Amino acid sequence: MALVTAPLPPLLLLLLLLLHWPAPAPADVSPGGVLYPRESETRDVRSLDGIWNFRLASETDPLAGFTHKWFDSDLAQTGETIPMPVPSSYNDVTQEKSVRDHLGLVWYDRTFYVPDAWREKKSRVWLRFGSVNYAAQVWVNGQLAVVHEIGHLPFQAEITPAVKFGAKNRVTVVVDNTLLQTTVPQGRIDSIDTDNGTRAVQSYTFDFFNYAGIHRPVHLYTTPAIFIDDISVNTDIEGDLGVVFYNISYGGYIQPASEPTCYVDLLDKDGNIVVADNGQGDLQGRLDVPNAKLWWPYLMHENPGYLYTLQVRLKSNEWGTEDVYRLPIGIRKLEWNETSFLINSKPIYLRGFGRHEDSDIRGKGLDYPLIIKDYNLIKWIGANSYRTSHYPYAEEIMDQADQQGILIIDECPSVDTENYSPTLLQKHADSLGELIRRDKNRPSVVMWSVANEARTHLTGADTYFGYIVEYVKSLDTTRPVTMATARGFSEDKAARFMDIIGFNRYNGWYSNAGKIDTIKKNVQLEAESWFFKFRKPIFMTEYGADTMPGLHFDPDYIWSEEYQIALMSEHFKAFDALREQGFFIGEMIWNFADFKTAQTYTRVGGNKKGIFTRDRQPKSSAHHLRRRYWALSEEIEGTTRQTVDNYIISSQTLDKTEL
Numbered sequence: 001m002a003l004v005t006a007p008l009p010p011l012l013l014l015l016l017l018l019l020h021w022p023a024p025a026p027a028d029v030s031p032g033g034v035l036y037p038r039e040s041e042t043r044d045v046r047s048l049d050g051i052w053n054f055r056l057a058s059e060t061d062p063l064a065g066f067t068h069k070w071f072d073s074d075l076a077q078t079g080e081t082i083p084m085p086v087p088s089s090y091n092d093v094t095q096e097k098s099v100r101d102h103l104g105l106v107w108y109d110r111t112f113y114v115p116d117a118w119r120e121k122k123s124r125v126w127l128r129f130g131s132v133n134y135a136a137q138v139w140v141n142g143q144l145a146v147v148h149e150i151g152h153l154p155f156q157a158e159i160t161p162a163v164k165f166g167a168k169n170r171v172t173v174v175v176d177n178t179l180l181q182t183t184v185p186q187g188r189i190d191s192i193d194t195d196n197g198t199r200a201v202q203s204y205t206f207d208f209f210n211y212a213g214i215h216r217p218v219h220l221y222t223t224p225a226i227f228i229d230d231i232s233v234n235t236d237i238e239g240d241l242g243v244v245f246y247n248i249s250y251g252g253y254i255q256p257a258s259e260p261t262c263y264v265d266l267l268d269k270d271g272n273i274v275v276a277d278n279g280q281g282d283l284q285g286r287l288d289v290p291n292a293k294l295w296w297p298y299l300m301h302e303n304p305g306y307l308y309t310l311q312v313r314l315k316s317n318e319w320g321t322e323d324v325y326r327l328p329i330g331i332r333k334l335e336w337n338e339t340s341f342l343i344n345s346k347p348i349y350l351r352g353f354g355r356h357e358d359s360d361i362r363g364k365g366l367d368y369p370l371i372i373k374d375y376n377l378i379k380w381i382g383a384n385s386y387r388t389s390h391y392p393y394a395e396e397i398m399d400q401a402d403q404q405g406i407l408i409i410d411e412c413p414s415v416d417t418e419n420y421s422p423t424l425l426q427k428h429a430d431s432l433g434e435l436i437r438r439d440k441n442r443p444s445v446v447m448w449s450v451a452n453e454a455r456t457h458l459t460g461a462d463t464y465f466g467y468i469v470e471y472v473k474s475l476d477t478t479r480p481v482t483m484a485t486a487r488g489f490s491e492d493k494a495a496r497f498m499d500i501i502g503f504n505r506y507n508g509w510y511s512n513a514g515k516i517d518t519i520k521k522n523v524q525l526e527a528e529s530w531f532f533k534f535r536k537p538i539f540m541t542e543y544g545a546d547t548m549p550g551l552h553f554d555p556d557y558i559w560s561e562e563y564q565i566a567l568m569s570e571h572f573k574a575f576d577a578l579r580e581q582g583f584f585i586g587e588m589i590w591n592f593a594d595f596k597t598a599q600t601y602t603r604v605g606g607n608k609k610g611i612f613t614r615d616r617q618p619k620s621s622a623h624h625l626r627r628r629y630w631a632l633s634e635e636i637e638g639t640t641r642q643t644v645d646n647y648i649i650s651s652q653t654l655d656k657t658e659l
């Protein structure tokens, strides 16, 4: 269906207006930290996940939910509702196209009880969403609690004044999936002529389905009146000494007569105190850890992903309260120069993937079995890293990276960035600010990626990305900044701001499809050109070929399993040649698994560049990549190679003299 550019229909104008939420200021948006809700002796955590009630906004009156205050009573009282799982995208759960392809607002609600004991303890009650895509407005018992824009990032609010203790409460959420030129990522609303009149449709240039809904866990949790609001940790290594620098911020005081005191201990994996607090009660400090067990990536050490626990106790004499929070941390040091990227003084060679949060039925909804299956596959294949293309992944996914020693290039949700404007710049910066606030303490996060395939040849790209990188550096100088770039090195205006340059290129696919004898030279030439222009470490952030599982052609032919393998092999040759030159620090195939996209004639049920199918079964290429990644690990890290081949023949039975 061709898109027709026509004046916006009135209904759509309303939708666009709504994105700006003409609502009163939220009750108590937390401007501070977003620490993951963790139980402790001073904090209770309850999950609000489960089956919620759900309704699409009316097509004829999309704002009815606001005008008729659907948040003032149970949704079921103002119209029909259907059951909807949380967390999940709503798109693929029903049999209705109208739900899958819905544009604009949807409504969710559910009820929950708040124990009276929480009032007795004078607890503060918080409501936290792991992520809602794209924008959300939340009410508790009809009172506005929090408003948030930008998907894939957590937000929370204190809801103590709104809750009824010892009674039933209601949370109502309205979600808007509309993407405009000023959202992150960007999209456009077009109108098309249909048999039933004009209809508004969402379009976007990025190559994944714009799943929407309450994608990640919803938590209700408590803190004491004076509480630990945020913790920032940096680590260093001085000889055998691990050094942990911490900075604690607190909330809850209106006018403090005296600062609360803070006691910080470091616990090892078994829960033993290895460094006890110095007793001074400072909010900032340094812990020296003799013979520290360092955090190492998978396969770089026999004990990867070693995590200590930073145990923080905040005491307020004035209020007689205590708050306790335990944060997992890893001790490691990152360094980079013109040619290398090092962890704990050893050079890193990234062997990994671009990925997506994507699976059937759930869309981008968090799914615990899938999280563990994916890490099992990553480790089976011998990879050590991936990029959270093209948005921040769930905290529960990131926790596994910390624990299993998988290196993460942490990307904000900016994809195909163009049409640079001050509003976009502000939101793009906000997305990075919120990402860094969330992930700054994670040892697995080793680079910030500020965008994927931004249109960096356009006027304004230099000022825009200069500002973005400066902003990231103002928040964190301990990790390098990168971007998955796709413009040619001679037209690009942003790579100069990066510490490490990643490039995406589809040699043998979008250019010279079917001609694998063009790949090696082109990959080498491009990597060298970036390096000789900027003298910075280079890695390939995307390459690959769409492949229909089960399609075979010999000689290889595009879309077949044979072609995917042949294309990979040519890249491997280029990577090996580049590795010898000393500035090439990694290879990341696109993609870990097949994933859903918008409907277009270039996609058969989605993007098929996965090494695994969407249901995580290996294509032939997975076995091929596995042989390479383990061979690389054997060569670089001295790992004893896993058995990557099945039995073929015993070498003893060969009569070598006859060969």
Ligand code: GCB
Binding pocket: 206, 207, 208, 390, 452, 453, 486, 504, 542, 590, 607, 609
């Ligand atoms: C790219 C994009 C990625 C796409 C991929 C493709 O360059 O970064 O989002 O899915 O190409 O397969 O076209």
